[in-house]
Amino acid sequence: GTGVKTDGTKVDLNLYHDASRKEYTLSDYVRMRDGSKNPISTWDARGVEANDAAGKWPSGIKVFGSPVQDFGKEATDAGAVDAQWAATQVYDYYKGKHGRDSLDGRGMAINSLVGVTNGGQPWVNAFWDGTKMVYGVGDDEYRPLASDVDVVGHEMTHGVVENTANLVYVGQSGALNEGIADYFGNAIDTDTSGTSMDDPDSGLLGEDLCRTLPKGECALRDLNDGRTTSKDFLGVSYGVDNGGVHLNSTIFSGALWDIRQDIDKDLADRIVHKALAEYLTPLDGFTEGRNAVLAAAKDLKASAKDQKVITRSFNAHGIVP
Ligand code: ASN
Ligand code: ZN
Numbered sequence: 001g002t003g004v005k006t007d008g009t010k011v012d013l014n015l016y017h018d019a020s021r022k023e024y025t026l027s028d029y030v031r032m033r034d035g036s037k038n039p040i041s042t043w044d045a046r047g048v049e050a051n052d053a054a055g056k057w058p059s060g061i062k063v064f065g066s067p068v069q070d071f072g073k074e075a076t077d078a079g080a081v082d083a084q085w086a087a088t089q090v091y092d093y094y095k096g097k098h099g100r101d102s103l104d105g106r107g108m109a110i111n112s113l114v115g116v117t118n119g120g121q122p123w124v125n126a127f128w129d130g131t132k133m134v135y136g137v138g139d140d141e142y143r144p145l146a147s148d149v150d151v152v153g154h155e156m157t158h159g160v161v162e163n164t165a166n167l168v169y170v171g172q173s174g175a176l177n178e179g180i181a182d183y184f185g186n187a188i189d190t191d192t193s194g195t196s197m198d199d200p201d202s203g204l205l206g207e208d209l210c211r212t213l214p215k216g217e218c219a220l221r222d223l224n225d226g227r228t229t230s231k232d233f234l235g236v237s238y239g240v241d242n243g244g245v246h247l248n249s250t251i252f253s254g255a256l257w258d259i260r261q262d263i264d265k266d267l268a269d270r271i272v273h274k275a276l277a278e279y280l281t282p283l284d285g286f287t288e289g290r291n292a293v294l295a296a297a298k299d300l301k302a303s304a305k306d307q308k309v310i311t312r313s314f315n316a317h318g319i320v321p
Pocket of ligand 2 (some may be wrong): 158178181
């Protein structure tokens with residue numbers, strides 16, 4: 001079947017024919033090795049509130065459906081087409097580039113909930129709750145949160161992190177977790193949209209969510225935000241942003257993004273994925289992050305020149321041995 005994303009582009013979707021509902025549903029049963037059991041699906045949360053979706057399965061919700069194979073405006077406006085399409089792109093990226101079958105590497109089902117609110121009010125956020133992705137409806141300025149591949153890639157990467165290094169979501173290890181989620185979110189968005197790494201938009205997270213503002217003005221983060229060094233680290237209390245997991249993430253993601261701009265981007269991605277899957281451990285901070293990336297680079301036989309780029313990038317962000 002097909003659907004239309006919030007930006008107006010038409011995309012192909014693998015659908016499931018649910019005979020009992022007499023509908024086609026947003027479930028892709030063909031992508032995964034064991035897709036007969038574990039599909040990629042998008043659920044209609046119908047305004048359920050974020051707290052009721054976190055860590056539980058709200059009662060009465062359904063996989064998004066349509067009586068015809070071409071999904072219409074309702075699915076577009078809810079962000080359902082974007083969530084489903086982007087989830088398949090993220091799945092394909094991890095499978096194709098890293099040989100990783102789904103978020104856990106073992107073909108786990110991928111579930112996205114769209115249409116989530118803040119007590120019935122507009123909600124501009126999204127999260128990974130340990131088993132699924134939860135996306136807000138947006139508001140007057142922000143499109144539904146799944147409408148940008150980098151946001152979807154970010155949330156799904158939290159699932160990859162949880163199943164690999166399992167970086168604790170507090171302080172520096174939390175900032176690493178956030179930085180790696182932003183790195184892969186933007187990497188996947190840049191690759192699927194064909195944006196050049198030289199385009200400053202490539203480093204923005206959520207730039208395509210803007211309804212009226214110019215691209216970038218409503219972006220949630222910028223990996224080139226100039227908070228360049230660890231001297232900028234904000235030592236906030238745990239009650240504030242879990243000790244600054246988002247506030248400090250660009251110190252690390254900024255270094256990773258410099259690397260992706262300055263060496264072959266596919267090699268950069270393989271290095272960061274290997275560092276995450278094989279070297280990083282739950283309580284690591286920025287320095288351990290640097291060491292993990294350098295160790296992975298050596299394993300992957302990065303040239304001496306590329307290794308120099310990596311050390312230079314971390315040094316420039318104040319991340320030193
Ligand atoms: N959008 C945020 C994130 O995924 C939600 C949160 O603070 N956990 O990082
Ligand atoms: Zn996050």
